[in-house]
Each structure stands twice: as C-alpha cells, then as structure tokens.
Amino acid sequence: MTATVPHNYEHERALWDAFADSAWKDPSNGEPVFRWTQYKDHPADPGPDFLGAPASALEIGSGTGRAAAYLAERGVKVTGVDLSPVAVDKCGEAYGHLGIEFVCAEILAHLAGGESSFDAVYSIFGAAWFTDPARLFPLVAGSLNPGGIFAFSQPPAIPGAYGPQGMYKGGFAGPAMFTYRYSYPLTQWKTFMEAAGFSAVEAREIEAPTPGHIGTLLVRGVKS
Template sequence: MPARHDIAAERELWDAYAESVFAHDAEPRFRWTQYADHGPGPELLGAPRSVLEIGCGTGRAVAHLAQRGVHAKGVDLSPVMVAKARERWRATGARFECAEVLDFLAEDGATYDAVYSVFGAAWFTDPSRLFPLVARRLAPGGVFAFSQPPAIPGAYGPQGMYKGGFAGPALFTYRYSHTPRGWRNLLRRAGFTRVEARVLDAPTPGHIGTLIVRASR
C-alpha cells in the first residue's frame, strides 16, 4: 500500500517542531551530518550562484550560503518555521517560501545551480515524485545533494513516524529509506548522472552514520 500523506496533519507536526527547535539555532551554519564539526561542508554543492534548500527547517544553512554571496532560497511546509526563519535570518539576504515541496517544484519557474536537503524534504517525500521535479529545476550541470540517516537494515521504502511521545493526537508523516544502491537507482531513473551515495561513519565508532548522496543533472 502506498504512503498516504496528509499534508495538513504533517504541517501541524512540523509547526510543533518549529516551536522547539529555534531555541537552539543561534547562528548560520552548514553541515550535512548530525554531528558537530564532522563530514564535508557546502563544497559538495560545487560553486553555485543560486541554491534551493527543500525542507529547509530553521534555515540556518540557507543563511550561511546567503552570507557568502549565494542567491539562497529555502522552502518549507511549516508556516511557523518559515516565519521564524524570515525573522531570524533577514539580515543575511536569505529568502524563504512556505509551500508543499512537490507543489513548489512543479510551479516554480526558476532554475538553480544546486538543490539540496539536509535531513529535509528528500527524507520525507516520495523520491519517485520528488526526483523528476528536482531535475526540472536544476540548471544544466546542476547538483542535487542530500543527507539523512541511513536505512535500518531490511526496512526500505516509506517508514511511518508519529510525532514524538506516542501519545496525543495521531500526527504522523513518512520517511523514505533505501540502501545507497537503491538511492543511486532512483536518481538514475529520474535522469541524474554522476550519482554518488555512501554512508559516512559517525565520529564515534558504533554510532549512527549519515547517508550522503550527490548527483548531477
């Protein structure tokens, strides 16, 4: 059975998350992994003049790039998240849009040198629908890159996730998990080339690593 996304319920879930997460984001920063001072930085995007982050959350990565002269835009489903990001990072020149990512990519007339996701929309959106739309928004030679936790062995495809606590209203979303090989195949089917997918080990042995994927149009 395919995943049944309830966008209104998912928006409510991310609004609730936004209320808590902004207290911990004091300055712009860009990192692909869940560990401080670990792994690659924005160099995975090449040297883009324009970028789009899908599922930008707090917007700190968008702000980091905007401070360095990149035309940087983020899109997120949560109006609370977007309002807070606009207020927090206004001085950097970063731009933020509130929209469901598939709708935004289908309707957006712009193209970008890079589209990326850091534990964002590439983790929470059906890749068979997302990847072709991302390809349409990339300039020739553009880069699509994303990071997220690696799949739990044997658990592939959409994985249901309730809002934390397992109590209260049944707010849930779906995460999408595949092996690195599975991600490579999905991207190639969507027309991407030079596809790389790997799991970067955590800085502490035995801890959860980070899936990092990079592809070109």
C-alpha cells in the same frame, strides 16, 4: 517502485510547526552553519564544497534556515522552501536581512509550478527524507540548470526496513501526529537518481565519529 502512502500535508504541517517551535527554543539552532551530518565538527563532513560553487541554491525543507544563512553570507542567492509556516516566519525574522527568500509550501506542489532554476538543490535531513523520491527527484531535476547539483543527507536505512516509514511525533501517547520518511539501501538511491536524469551519482554512508553510532547517508548527482 515505491509503496504509495496517504500523505496529508495539512496534517504533517502541524507536526512540523511543533518541531519548529521546539527547535527555535535552542539558540544554537539560530547560528548559520552548514554541515551534512548530525555531528558538530565531524572531520569527514564534506561541508558546503560538496555543492560545488553555486551562484544560486534551493534548500528543500529549510527548517531552521541555518544552512541557507551560511550560504547566503558567502554570496549565494538562496531560496528556502518549507512546509511549516512557523519555520518560515522564524527564518524570515532571523535571516531576512541576508536576502534569502523563504517560501512556505509543500515541495512537490512547489516544484511542479516549475518557476525557477538553480545551480544547486539540497536537503539536510529535509524534504528529500520526507517525500517519495520517485516523485520528488524528477521535479528537482527539472528545477536545476544543466550541470547543476542535487545533494542530500539523512540517516541511513535500518537494515531491511525500506520504503516509506511511518513516524509518530514525540512518543506514543497524545494527539496522533505523524509523517512518513523514506529509507532505501544505497544502490536504490542511486537508481532513483539515475532514473530522474542525474549522472555521476554517488551514494554513500559517512560513519559517525564514534564507532557504532548512527552514520549519515549522503547522496549527490549532477543534472545531465
């Protein structure tokens, strides 16, 4: 069970618009790259092969679109869904020529529409981190073809701090922009995945390249 918090996606959209504006000021964020961890050239990052060999893929919380662009350049038919219209517009300008469809939508509402199915769904520090897994995972399962893969990465939970975690944007003064991210121990992620109908579930932590630095939570399951 997860605690219920009062998400206001209009409010959260403003936060993510500000995030997208700031992210696109760094030109390196516009380079197609696919990595699950927050560390460049991490030797333990499984890379895009962790998704198998999908013909179609959906990125949930596609942000800068760089992972979607990486897959599209290799022939995958990719859709990116993101709450932020700023992110979606910038991705369209940068990567529209690759044939990626970028959709501006809140992911729970979008998947509830149930219009398409994919060989893979993934999130890299994306919507799987910011959405209640008890609601999201069954919708993801419903959007996958049989045998399809759902995988996501995000920071691991801080020990003892589980469930929805309120997060203010950028310091503790100024407009109160906030969102919620979801943190659980590895065993609980596995339980959410299996309850949503995924098999062969693995949930693990990749250690940071530097001992004592923040690692990466990595979860994957196969739609039964």
